[in-house]
Every structure is written in structure tokens, then in C-alpha cells.
Amino acid sequence: MKEPTAEMAVLRRTVEQLTDEVLKSKAEEEKLLNEFSAMNNELVNLQRQLAKSNAELKRTKEEAIRANDLKSTFLAVVSHEFRTPMNGILGMIEMLASSKLSPDQRQAIGVIRESASLLLNMINNLLDISKVEAGQMELEIGNVRVQAIMSHVAQLLEPQIYQMGNQLSIETDPGVAEHLEGDSARIMQILLNLLNNANKFTSEGNLVVRTKLVEETKDSQRVRFEVQDSGIGISPEDQDKLFQPYVQAGEGGASQYGGTGLGLWICSSFVKLMQGEIGVVSEEGQGSTFWFEIPFRKASGQADKIEKHENGELTARSELLREHIHSQVILVAEDNRMNRQVVQLQLNHLGFQHIDFAEDGQAAVRAASERSYACILMDHHMPLLNGHDATKAIRQWEVENQQPPVTIISLTGNVSEEDQARGREVGVNDYLTKPVTIENLSEKLVKWLPVPESEPILDEDVIREIMLLDEDGSTGLLESLVEMYTSDTPAKINKLKELVAAGEATKVVEAAHELKSGSVSLGVGRLSKLLSDIEQLARENRLENTQVKLSALQSVYQATCLELERYIHQSRLIPPC
Template sequence: MPARRRRPLPWLAASSAASAVVGALLAVPVLAPPPPWHLLAPLCIGIAALLAVVAGWRARQQAGALDAALARAALAESERDALQRDVHLRERLERELVQAKQAAEAAAMAKGEFLATMSHEIRTPLNGIIPMLELIARGQLGTEQREMLRAANDSSLQLLRIVDDILDYSKLEANRLELEITSFNLRDLLDGVLQLMQRSAEAKGLRVNLQLDPAVRLPVRGDPVRLRQVLSNLIGNAIKFTARGSVELRVRRLGETPAQHLLRLEVRDTGIGISAEQQERLFRSFTQADASTTRLYGGTGLGLAICKRIVDLMGGRIGVESGSDQGATFWFEIPLLKVIGDLPQLQGGLPRLHALLVGADLRLYQRLKALLPNWGVQLSKVDSTQEALERLRAAGPALPPYDLVIGDLDGLRQSARALQRAVGRLPAPHGVRLIWLYGEVEIPDEIRAHGALLSRQAADLDLRGMLALAAAAPAASVEPASPDDALYPAHAAEPTPTSAIATEPELDTAAGPASPPADYRLLLVEDNPVNLLVAQKLLDVLGYRSDSATDGAAALARLDAQPYDLVLMDCQMPVVDGYAATRQWRQSEAAAGRPRLPIVAMTANAMAGDRQRCLEAGMDDYLSKPVNRELLAECLQRWLPHRAANAMPVNAALADVALSADAEEATAENAAAPTPTAAVAATPAVSVADTAPMLPPTPLPVLDIAVLDELRELAGGATTAQIVELFLDDAPQLIQRLEQAAAIPQLDPLRDAAHTLKSSAANVGALALSAAAARIEAGVRAHQLERPAVAVALVIAEFARARLALKGYRNTLRDAAESTAP
């Protein structure tokens, strides 16, 4: 079958033709082929299926995302709930913590208040017991009674120390203990601590020694109370744990900065020692080396913990070096501030001397070797009396002669008298002075009667004073009356507290008969009620009539109203002071042509400038408070019997005013101690500074019973009790004025209040309080009172001590009055 001929489709042919044309001419339009309509339906179905698949997939994806979001939301809600629970728990814990903190603070405050209350309640009867024991000890007691009294007193003091330790630790634990920075003399502090510990050491047969590096500066600034507390604790522990041997306190200088000294203080003992394991437990509260220590030696275990906290507070560090049965060395290093004008201590002052130490004690030689070269004394040493005599006899051109021989009485023992006789028989050209240092050995009568004696434990200043005295005295003349003096020869003149100023030469009392005291009328001008009552009683005892005025204005009014024979004028008073009142009276007196009225100043100031100021104001004489009865009587007798002779002015006599040596030396530091007597001298006072060494300052007693006893003899027990009660009522007001003036500060009111308190405290025998007030007054006058609040705080502390002692004395007077009442 023949092949069927296919005819080309017309559109294909046309397309081919068009392509040809396009290919040839490129000008013929292209016609697109028609779509394949028969394929459109399957394509749409495929697309729809694909879209369905995609939509399903996306639906599943969205459903999964939604499930995940819901899961996350649920997780977030659970986390939120957990967080809310945590927040609520934290808030509850914080509330509980705050409540616990507040409860702890309240408990701590309650504990502090409880300790303070219990301390006060325990200290109050103790401070009534201890002064009473001291008063009883002044009476006539047998040996057994005195021993029992000493035991009771020691027990009371021990209990008081325990109470103080507990209270101090509670303050340290609460960070409420603050240091009070003030100036003090380091040597005085060290001597005071050793003297306090001397009795307990002697009771155990122990020696207590002090080795002070000469390079240490003595005037420093710091907290002397807390430093004394640390030393007392360490030395007390050393004595407690040492059965035999010695306890030594060493002080040396480590270095300095422009503002501070760095010192190291060591307390060495020969006691039981402390092992390395036990040392790790020291300086913790209520902890001792082991339990047996408490059983054997007692104690609370607070002492070392308090020491560490105080030393840390001072910016220092503390430690211990020891071994079992090898003794212990407790040391601490602290910085102490320098004082203004700090200079090396004990510079020069002694002539070049050559001294010979006779004795084998190496420790004594080391101490003297460290001290004497700083004072210009060359020291040599021999061990026996024979060697000493050979050295003394061999003196010549090759061997310079010795000026001093220092004998160790404990070391020489039996040969000491031989040395005493041999030195006494030396030819005059030798000119050797002999000084004995004694300790525990009994002093032979021959040496006691003819030797110069000084305790081995004497302060460096005492030793220096003895050397100065020996250098100035002729050979073999340094002979104290007894070794109990332990400082200076008996014939050395002691500085006599003569204060006075006399504007006229002493009058001859034989010129005319003296009138009876009752014929004279005196005006007493005094603003302080205690001083006023004391002066009135003194005048009553002397037989003089007196009127009183409380200020200068009232005194001038009384003087205008009626005549008086003599005025006793306080200088510092309100409204019009004594200086202004005297000037006004002198002016009116001269204008009216009246005879000169004797005006005698009565004030607690002992400075030379104050006395001159009294004279320049127109006063005629001067008495220092507390006023001595004999001196007051002499002053009144000097001025009252010859009123006619006193009518002439005495300005010409002002050039002849004599001021005593003690007034010249009454600096701001030494003016703290009130003068026990204020003599009104009609002749110039003689200085004794060149004839006797200056005695080292001694701590003033809280209460000088002798002052009150004398007042009781003069005015009676009832009046004395009244004076004491008046002082106890008046002093708090003065202290309040001091506090108010120190807070601003206002220096003039501060000085005036301190002046008044100084004199009234001295009148009732509160010498330590009077001294504290005097330091404030002197500091204000010299413009050197740097921290008034600290000085007033010391006054408050001294008043607290004085008040307890005065209350005890007052109660004694009342008891005595009740026992003698019918």
C-alpha cells in the first residue's frame, strides 16, 4: 500500500516560510504557536495537588510551632511560678534575716546594757568597799588584822579587774571602744605600771625590771589608759605564771616617721612557758593554754584577747615567743604620735664624769652602760672590792681618776662595808663619791647611816638626779638618812612651795599691840559655794567675823555700804571679776581720799603672770587655793594689826615682787598639780633648783584624806560633810558647763569653769580632779588645748572616781556622828 502522502499543515508551512523570511530578512513578525490546551487540565490538577501537599505541610508545621509555643508558654508559666515562689521565699528569708539581725542587735544591746548595769552594780559596792578598806588601813591595826585587810583589799581589786575586763571586751566586741589621744610621758606610765605590779611580784619573791632604750623619746601622744591596760595584763600574766626568777619589761625604738615613733615593748618572764601548739590558741576569747592553767592559776582568758583587740585598734601587732618550761616573751609593736617640739630625751646636763661600777651583775652593767654614756658619764666595771681598790689607788696621769663609785650592794654583800670604809679613807685629792644600789639584801647599819642609797628599781630619772647631786656635792657627803627614801640624800633641800608675793617688807609686830581678831570685819568675795563655805569656816576658826559676796559687783556694793578692814577677793567670778572690782575700788578709794584697804587675792592660779596681774590690778597680797590655815593666819596678821601703815600706796614696791621657784616652773604640764600650800612670803623666795635635783612627778591621789581630816579638825565633822555634799551638788553643774563650752568650743567659758572646778576640788582634797581641771585652764591660757572634748572627758572620769571616794568619806563622817549621838 503506497505510502500516504502527508500534506504539510498550512500553519506549519506558513511558519516555515515565516522563519525563512525572518532568517532572511529579519523583518517578518514571529507568530507564537497556540498553547497545548489538552495539557492544561492535568497541569492544573498537578498544581492543585502540589498546593494541597504544601498546605498540609504548612498546616502541620504551624500545628507543631503552635504546640512548641504552647509548650514554651507552659514552661515559662512554670518558671514564672517557680520564680515567684523563689521571690516570695527570698522576701520571707530577708524578712526573717532582718528580724534575726534586729533580734541579734537587740540581744547585743541587751547584753551590753546588762553588762554595763551589772558592772555598775558590782563596781558601786566595790568602790564603796575599797575606799573604806583604805580608810581602815590608816588606823591602828594589829599584824593579823592588817594581813586580813590586805587580803580583802586584794580580792576587791581582783574582782574589780575582772568586771572591767568583761566590760571592756563587750565594748571591743561591739566596736564601741575608741582611743582617746592625749600627751603623756612614757617613762611615768611605765613606772606607774611597775609600781602597781611590784607588790604582787614581791609576794612571790620575783624581781621586776625595766630596760628602757635611751633612744626612746619619752614625751609621746597616744592613749595612755589603754596602753597601761595592755602592759598591766601582760605583766600580770607574767607574774602569775612565774614561780621564781624575774619579770622584765623591755622597751626599744624600732624607727620613726615625721609624725610617729614605732616602739616595741616586750614582757619577758622565767615562768612555765607555752608550747607551739598552745600558742595557736592564745589571743582568743575565754581561752588559755589548757584547762589545767585555769585550775592552777585562775583567770577568765579574756586578758590576751583584750590586749590583741586594743593593739589592733592602735594600729600595731602582738605576738609571743616561747617554749615549754623556757619562759615566755610577749611583745607588741605600736606607733605612738610625736608631740610638738619633740626632742631627744635626757640630753647633756651632767659634767664629764668617770664612774666605776663594782659588782658582777651583768644585767645591771648593761643597763648602766646603755644609760650613762648618754648623760656624759664614762663607765668602767670591776667585779670585786679588791679590784675596785686597786683601780682607785692606781689613779694617776696614765689612768684618769674616778669621780663616782657605784656599788652593787646585792652582789658585794659582806665586802660592801669594806668598800665603804676604804673609799672613806682615800686621800682628799681623790674626791670619790660612793653610791650604793640596793635590792633584796638587807642593808648593813653602817651603810644605812653613812651611804648614799638608791634602789636598783629606781627610775632612770632618779638615777640621773642622784648622779647630778653626787657630782655637785663634795666627796663623802651624799648620805641619805634612810634607804626608804631611795632617791636623794636627806640633807638635800626639797623645793618648798612658797608662792607669794609681798608688796611690802614684813612689818614689825612689836610696833604695837595686835587687836583681837573679833574686832576686825572681813569681806569674803567668792562665787563658788564650796570655796565660800571652806573660807568662812577657816575664818570662823581663826576668830574673824566675815561677810560674803558672790561677785565683784556685790562686793563693791557692800564696800560702799559699810567699812571693812580687809577683803579676800577671788579673781575669776561672773558679772564683775576680782581684777575689775579691785580697779574700780582703788579708783573710788583714791577719789574719796580714803585709806588704802588691804585686798588679798585668793585664787587657784599659781602662774607668775597671774600673780603679777593681781598686783597690777591693785591687790596687796596673794593666797593660793586650797588655802592653808597657817598661811591665812599669817597673811591676816601681817595686814590687819597696822592698818595705819597701809594707808600709803604700795606701787613703789611692785618692782621688788619676788616670785618663788615653783611659780616660775609652773608650766601647762606641771600646773596640773595644785599647790598644797600657798605661802605669802614677805621676803624674796630662794630658788632651790641649784641645790637639789628635781623630784620626779608622782601621780596625784584621787582623794587626799589629809585635806579633809584637817578640814574636819577645823570645822567639825558635820560641817565637813556639808562641804563635801555641797561640792558633789555643785561639781556636776561645772562639768556641764565644761562640756557645753568644749562642744563649740568656747575657750573663755571653758577656762572659767575649769578654774572654778580646780579650786573647789582642791578644797575637798580631790587632787586628781583638780589637776585635770588645771590642765584645761593652763592649756586654754597657753593656747595649746588641742582637743577640749578629750580633756573634759578626762575631767569627767576623774570626777566619777572622786565622787565615789568623797561619798565614802561623807558616809564615814555620818556614821561617826550617828555612833557618837546620845
């Protein structure tokens, strides 16, 4: 009986061990289940937190977009609200400066103008920063004349430079092409900022603006611009943060020298936009040299000729328009009384006498439907109908009544590309940004106002007859005649002007007739007409009435030369039948 008992004992122990293992396994399983459940709960919580975070992120993004839109709207409104009184201030300063003033009064006007210009510059800087931050800053690629830009910058800052007792010199590298492709307005703005800073931190010293040709290929040039001063210099620690926004060198920079600390950051943003580099070399007490390098494409060889031709045509239009200005009627749609007064004085200064006014958009539409205007100067922000809506209504009325479209130039304080694009969609022809100067207003009117029919530059029938005199119908004879004509005419025009100035009416008749005969025989129509008018006025002993026509002679002659060159070039490309 002992053996079975021993077996039972072994079996019992085995069962007990198995039971323990089952219980242990079950405990471990429960533990794993609890851990899994805890992990699952944690995952659910994480998913909830993630969903909440995503919702918060989406809400934050939407709020940021709304805030950015509100900022853009705010800046557009602020821009307009600032520019409206600035238009009145600078407009009246311009009118006062053109009147007879005592030296003290002229000095006072100069101080007011400089202060207003500085305020306008700060407004422009704030708007530029908004565009840069929003990624809306765009380049306007066109013809860049480096020498002209540098001269213009020097001319603009000449009063401030003189006031600080500084001497300015300009050094240009002859290797830099006369015509390049780039954004001339941004380059000018960078140079203005840098030279203005150099002048501000220098007293009775020397300023230098220079260009250097850094690199050149067949189609491109990399140009380095430098603005050097002999001023206070900049410490190494300040140099590291100069191109950050709202930062100025030194602890008392803003209080001692003025400014917002935005200029250099804007310069840096513009340079980066043009794929360039910017930097500074400076030592405290030894002055500074700010530099930037820009890659340009070379402009085509026709750029200079095209520019001269366009300038000649605009000058000729200007002179022709001046003769008929008394008959032109302008409508000014502007709700601000001060701005209406400024525009009226500016138009009167240019010679316009027939000016109507509309104080809101509806009145502008009504006036345009009741009277024919040469041009409408349309403010954008007006009651009842804004400028864009008024323009749209006028264009619709013109279509419905089969009337020719009147030129509409928008007067606006909002300089955003989006706003201008919306305006062009509804029919705005062009824009004038407030504050409006007499020069800018004159340029737009010359560009857009209709002028009476004038003689064509060339009488192509006469030129074709000259070409037929060549047996092969080539341009050989024409080119020889043009060469003789262009070699003699400039001196003859100068002689004619001298005779008019001397009051020699009889000799003016002879000189004008001789020039006219040579021009007629070559088919130079418009110049011939001018000379014929001068000859007739001299015969009537009315030399004082020849000034407008005399001032147009040179520009019409330049346009004639370019047109002759174009005609000859085209005739070579298209052989005679």
C-alpha cells in the first residue's frame, strides 16, 4: 500500500504545482490586461489631447489669419488717413515755394517741407514692413540707369547734406553698363536710406557714394554699391544687430539721432528680395562703409533708344497739350475740402482753368453722364460710392450710351498692389499716390490727356519716293540724306533759337524757312509744321509767341531721328518688292 501512497503524494504535488502555475499565469494575464487597459486609456487621452491641440492650432491659425487681414486693413486705412492731411501739407508747401517769398519765409518753408518728408518716409517704411512680413513685397523689373539713380539720390538729399556741413562725392565704375534690368525704385530707396543715415551720423565730414563692377558675364553684371562716411563709426557688437528691425546703434541712437530703426532692416529685405547681399565695414571714430551687391541682367541695346524716343514723344505731347490746355475740362472727385483746394491750385498752376468738383461717388457718376471731360481725378475713399464703384458705374454708363471712355486717374493713399489691381479691373487707367506733387500730376496728365491731332513725325510717302530713286530700291540714298540732315540740323536749331532771343525777326524767317525746306524734302512732317508756324509768327513780328514751339523743337527733332533710324532698320529687314 506504500507505493500508491507515494504516487498519490507525487500526483498531489504535481497538481499543486500546476495549480500554482495556472494561478500565477492568470495573475500575470490580469496584470497584462490591466496594463493594456491603462495603456489604451492613456492612448485615448492622448488622442483627445491631440484633437484638442489640433483644434486649438486651427483656431490659432485662423485667428492669426484674421489678425493679419485686420492688420492689412488697418494699415490701408491708416495709410489713407495719414496721406490725406499729408497731401494738403505738402501740396500747400509746394504752392508756397513756387510763390514770391522772403529769405526767412523760404527757410521756414524748407524746414516744414523737410519735416513733412521725414514723416512721409516713416509712413512708407511702416507700409513696407507690413508687405515684407506678409510676403507681399514684389519687384518691379524695368530699366535701371545706375548713374541717373545716384545723381537723383544726391539731388534729393542735397539740402540735408548741406545743412550738416558735409561734402558729397559720387564715384562710378565706367565698367558698369549704362542700362541694366532691375527694380530701380527699390535700389533708389536703399541708397536714400543708406546716404540719409551716413549724413545723419556725420558732421562737417565727407560722404561718398560709389559703384563697382564685381562680376560680369555675357548677359549679366554684379554691381556693388557703397555709401561711405567719415562719421562716428559703429562698434562690433552693434554691427551684429544693425539689420534687425527696431534696432539702432548705441544706447541713445533713437533719442540722439532720431529714426525708427526700420530703415536698415527694410534695405536688407529689399536686397535679399533681389538675390543680393548687404553688409557694413566700420570702426568706432573712423566712419562706416555700408555696401550691397545686386545681380543684374544686361538690358538690350535698344533700351536707350526706346527711352529717348518715349521721352521725346512725351515732351512733344507736353508742348502740344500746353497749347490747348485752356480748352481741357477736368473733373475732380474728392470728398475732402482741403484736398479739393490743393488739387485746384495745382491744376491752376499747370494752366487748367475749367475744373468741376464732385464731393462723393454718386455726384461723380452724375457729372460724368452730364458733361464730357478730358480726365477725371477720382479719390478712392468717398461717401455713397467709393472711387472703384464710381468708376465701374461710369464705365457701365459709357457702354450703355456708346460713349468713348474718359481717362480716370485714381487719387489714393493706399499703395497696395491688390488695391490697384482691383481698380484696373473696374476701369481705372492709372494711379496717383498721395501726397500728389505738381510734377507727378503733370506727368500723368501729359501721359493720358487727349491732344489734338498733330502732324505725323514722318511723311512716309515722301520717304518711299526717295527710296525709289535708288535703282534697287535700297536705303542707300535715304541713309546719305539722313546723315547730311542730322549733321547740320542741331546747329541750325541752336542758331534759330539765338536769332529769336536776339529779336531778329527777318533772320528768323530765313533760318526757319531754310530748316523747313530741308525737312520737307526728307519727309520730316511734324518738325516741318513747327518750323512753318515759327516762320509765320516771325513774318508777323510775333516772336514772343514762338516760345512754346521753340521749346518743342529739340524733342521733336530727337523723336524724328529715332523714327528715321527705325524706318531705315525696318526697310533693311523687309526688302523692296
